[in-house]
Amino acid sequence: MTTIKDPIHGYVKLDDMARDLADTQEMQRLRWIKQLGLANLVYPGANHTRFEHSLGAYHLSGLLARHLELDEDDATDIRAAALLHDVGHGPLSHVTEKVLSGFLREEHENVSDRLKRGELGDALADYGLKPHRIQRLIRGETPLGQMVSGEVDVDRMDYLTRDAHYTGVAYGVIDYQRLMETMTMRDGHIALEEGGVHAAESLLVSRLLMYPTVYFHHVSRIAQKMLDVGVRVMVEEGADPRKIRDMDDTELVAAMISSGGYPGEIIGRIRSRHLFKRAVYVGRDRLESPGMIDRGREGRIAEEIAEVAGIEPLYVLVDKPELPRIAEGNMAIIGEDGEKKPLREVSPLVTIMESAHFAAWRLGVYTTEENRERVKKAAMRHLKVRRNPVQHTFEDI
Amino acid sequence: MTTIKDPIHGYVKLDDMARDLADTQEMQRLRWIKQLGLANLVYPGANHTRFEHSLGAYHLSGLLARHLELDEDDATDIRAAALLHDVGHGPLSHVTEKVLSGFLREEHENVSDRLKRGELGDALADYGLKPHRIQRLIRGETPLGQMVSGEVDVDRMDYLTRDAHYTGVAYGVIDYQRLMETMTMRDGHIALEEGGVHAAESLLVSRLLMYPTVYFHHVSRIAQKMLDVGVRVMVEEGADPRKIRDMDDTELVAAMISSGGYPGEIIGRIRSRHLFKRAVYVGRDRLESPGMIDRGREGRIAEEIAEVAGIEPLYVLVDKPELPRIAEGNMAIIGEDGEKKPLREVSPLVTIMESAHFAAWRLGVYTTEENRERVKKAAMRHLKVRRNPVQHTFEDI
């Protein structure tokens, strides 16, 4: 048993399998990838890494597997999947995800390549673990995969708690012990006993509040968007997106510096925190025709605004955050009478999640400090931004 | 300056006024009154007192007064009101409130008596503080009183954080620093800058989740209800409700022991944790005609059930928790454009508070272990409890 001190869980114990997986180059790389990308520009303590988060998810998955009394094989697979679930992340976590998936046509959960080759492929083979099975668990495609990638999963339990610890933002404090205590298997699926409903609500609300406060804080959105376009330019100028995906944070920064040009300028601005500023930052209720904006590509819209404003295209950035993809509230709750209901029927709070996420959504147009006013005027006109909120019918949305 | 170590706020500094107020018999009494009444029967750590909570509220009120740049007189009044806001509590905090207010026709916020007489009256006079003004602040009747008794007040900020610390329930962790940072005066009233909306949401959700988990946990509801009826009997047998109101926890327990009879049995059961059990425990959606129950008095309904079940009246207890009285969401939010809006227009989460509190409401019928089945049958019939949820139109409610 190898024991690792973790500020969240106290001590994380790795069995031989976990230790050998963690020792591979592919996993060690996660030591040098920040969990929250560039959020440290806003929250100076947010320097924690995918590596410790992976250890934390592994730790929780082991506790949960024991509580659910999974058989040994399933438990091993789940623990491996939890440990490896982020091995596919590009540098700076989500920051590079969008641009790289655009070029590579795949997402970070698609880790089959990494699971089959290299030191990690060997280590998995040593323990008779099937890459295909692990991959499916990581993607939450099988019922047990809900433990790793579901509505109330060990990934979320760990990252909310961990992000709270490092940013200092209290909202992430959740009762993961109670969640795990009240989880149960029903018809081969993960379900929650009624006694865990408030803990689940708490997790979902925590996540909801962490979005505008941390994950979508406008300063880190701006830095992310800048980096996103910087990397895009680098690829368009010939860099190999596959190589970028395999970098860690240090390597990406070094690559951008030595690339010079626009990418070099961008990384220089980020490192000295001379960021672009918000020219426009509005909710959907300020857009006359939000559908029009939904349909346009960010880059295209940015070019149009730049043209109207009469400035160089790459100095106007348009940021349309994606709304959370999956509707919450589907998790099965087992009532005291033994009947199953979806979480949203039991919890009024959960029904409001979608519209609350919606309310926090902001369209951002960013540019340099000196061009701010010009871009603002151009963008307000071009995007048909209203001074006062507009009431949209649900169809507009 | 007197400095007191507090596990929540680190050190609380009392100026001369606060020290002299805190040193009075009326305030020292709060050292021996538990903040959460009998909740320690469920959460063994919940032994904290009204005294430390009062110090905490005082501490926060001082920080808030400084942030709001109140003039010296207002600041002094507010700090005194925060320190004294719970001086009117009867023994075991809320547990005895209902029964005593029934007999005394007043509530614990009515503290004018205590503010005018005794050591406390003298101490207030020494510092030229007006009992009438303090009383109005404590009741939240003036605009500044919202700091002590409002939607987002120092009372709530302190007790949520404190109750979380002592029970170990995570939900109470809130960002009171941010709340205070974003509070502002607008047109003579307390308002919140937009940047504090998520912190306010977090406070309101915390409170919402603390209700079913801690404040209305069924075990402490049962113990409370038992004590409520025990005290009622004691008064009906001749005890002076005014004297009971002035007791602390120790004195009440001692009085019930030496009273013997039903009150003596009840306190014996509580102290050895041989509590009544739930015969019925259902939400409104299981009641065929909730309105009928809303209109009846608890004691009357209990007697009727006892008669049907054929057991002694005082061994059936009916518990209809009161729903939070005030609609949340009225606090003024100051947008970036300087416009004022009520919190509920800005926050989808807040709109759902009322129905969420509603969903957590339970009607309880409690009795001794051995009578459980008989009482259950009788109560189900008498109260027209349905096996399956009934859909009520809003008028029923």
Add this chain to the structure above:
Amino acid sequence: MTTIKDPIHGYVKLDDMARDLADTQEMQRLRWIKQLGLANLVYPGANHTRFEHSLGAYHLSGLLARHLELDEDDATDIRAAALLHDVGHGPLSHVTEKVLSGFLREEHENVSDRLKRGELGDALADYGLKPHRIQRLIRGETPLGQMVSGEVDVDRMDYLTRDAHYTGVAYGVIDYQRLMETMTMRDGHIALEEGGVHAAESLLVSRLLMYPTVYFHHVSRIAQKMLDVGVRVMVEEGADPRKIRDMDDTELVAAMISSGGYPGEIIGRIRSRHLFKRAVYVGRDRLESPGMIDRGREGRIAEEIAEVAGIEPLYVLVDKPELPRIAEGNMAIIGEDGEKKPLREVSPLVTIMESAHFAAWRLGVYTTEENRERVKKAAMRHLKVRRNPVQHTFEDI
């Protein structure tokens, strides 16, 4: 499994045995006995009880037994002993211990009576647990008993952490997880691997610093001494010390109130925090002949001073705190070479413990505010207190 929320350990799980033991009247009584006696007069948050501490010690003993891979019988005995180790405490924990043990000639670790009779005796019999064995474990008389009552035991691990949480004093934060991880069995005795030495040092230093800061804080010493004499008078006036020993805090307070006279005055002063004050408070280096004082009984010395000062005897109290009985540093440390050494040979810090405890020792003479000066003069003369430190040779000590 019954699960109880604890602010220190998260959730404590009780198996059937533990639940049945905890449900007895003897254990439920500990819910109403404060862990730190009257320390809440200094640290308003220090209202935690022997009950939750007992649950905590039980929880840690289970983890430790599993780590040490004890056989099932030993593990069960240890867990029972940890749960029950404080069942013999009189009201207000250590406060009444001295006076009661004087009258009863026994200490709180002597719990054989309580283990053989009543609900607790029955519950132990139900699970085939031998009172005699449990008693020996509680007193630390067998090698395994060191887990419950030794130099680095679950009792200390829990109370230091718990006292820190409730008082807010940081010194009690220790790494009990590491301590348990590095504990091992060697030749039938508990030993510590070298990797745990710093954690053990930290525990011992924590305890050292908690003494003057919390356990021996002069205000709670004064209140304790007052109560000690109040109870002594009550017994001398006819109260049965055996009955007092069986009371909880509430009952003792009620008994003192209804006793009236000196005990009634004392408890009134404590409850309104009108305490005696320090007339003299000095370390050994200020005493001309400390040996003389060591030999005298506190009550006798107090009477002599009162006579000199010309005031009533019971209004002068003399307080000579006992120094920790057992020399620290005997725990066996297993070096990397497998050799055993006592902790004190490995740790310079530990060698200093005794003299550090010594340096914190204070002789106190307490009296009412108005008699302070007179008593001070009388005591300084009578006890031969020097203005400047006196160097004592070790023989004096």
Add this chain to the structure above:
Amino acid sequence: MTTIKDPIHGYVKLDDMARDLADTQEMQRLRWIKQLGLANLVYPGANHTRFEHSLGAYHLSGLLARHLELDEDDATDIRAAALLHDVGHGPLSHVTEKVLSGFLREEHENVSDRLKRGELGDALADYGLKPHRIQRLIRGETPLGQMVSGEVDVDRMDYLTRDAHYTGVAYGVIDYQRLMETMTMRDGHIALEEGGVHAAESLLVSRLLMYPTVYFHHVSRIAQKMLDVGVRVMVEEGADPRKIRDMDDTELVAAMISSGGYPGEIIGRIRSRHLFKRAVYVGRDRLESPGMIDRGREGRIAEEIAEVAGIEPLYVLVDKPELPRIAEGNMAIIGEDGEKKPLREVSPLVTIMESAHFAAWRLGVYTTEENRERVKKAAMRHLKVRRNPVQHTFEDI
């Protein structure tokens, strides 16, 4: 006022001066320099930076200046010095300090260059702050400088607490609030009231225990030593040490990668955590003639061992940690009688610090896994390491 969320202090408020200083390139650079160098290889959470530590020290210095009622000019200087005290650090904090100071003949506290030029020089000039004065405060050369660089200073208060938060090691939890509350000015120097002695002891013991557990943990010592030699080689091969000193962590890693050769191999090993192993790791009491080793240079001794073992010189590393330079215990304590004494006379614990630091000292010889046994044999002979402890007289030391 700019407000920054910090997980340790809640919110840190920057006035205009502090904000403008923090916004300079020189200070932003500290965002990318890890506080604990390579300790994240042992404690995966230890990714915090010099930047947040600088904000923390600034925050505490402001509180302390207010408590001490410094005049406005002194307070401003102290706050600037606290904010800037680490601006001279090279990449990876202490890791590169030794090698760079060897080449540059200066230490990181020598920041006069950085304070006079560039954005930082301009910002200081804007606020009329004198580089010379700031530099002297940072080096603790003036009485007030003890607040920033002394025995009980804001630097230590912040880093112990912060390192504990991020590593999860409990020992760093100290009571900095009490320390600051009990600090006072006496004869123009910082002193401590007697009531703060235990808090000071706690800080010094915390630091003592953090050394072997975190700062001198053998795994991070190995990684540090490897990097130290890697950088040394890079300089010997022509890299400019002055340029290296100005890099941040990212730039140093990138430089080592692109340097290739030995430095490239070393950084590759560190990044994939394929570290050298301990061939020898012993305290002074295992050395026959410690003085001989004290006198030799690490590099020279390593070459000798490598020669004996017959392997390439750079694959044997010798590590002789420096003992803390300054004797502790000189801080002035103000007794209740108003007299001044050095801390070590009041505190037995402090007298033991030096020998306790001594006891934790280890001589390390590191090499690759495959050469471990050969190097062990060679080193044991060459360094005259004994199997059993040798008693040294104090002169040997």
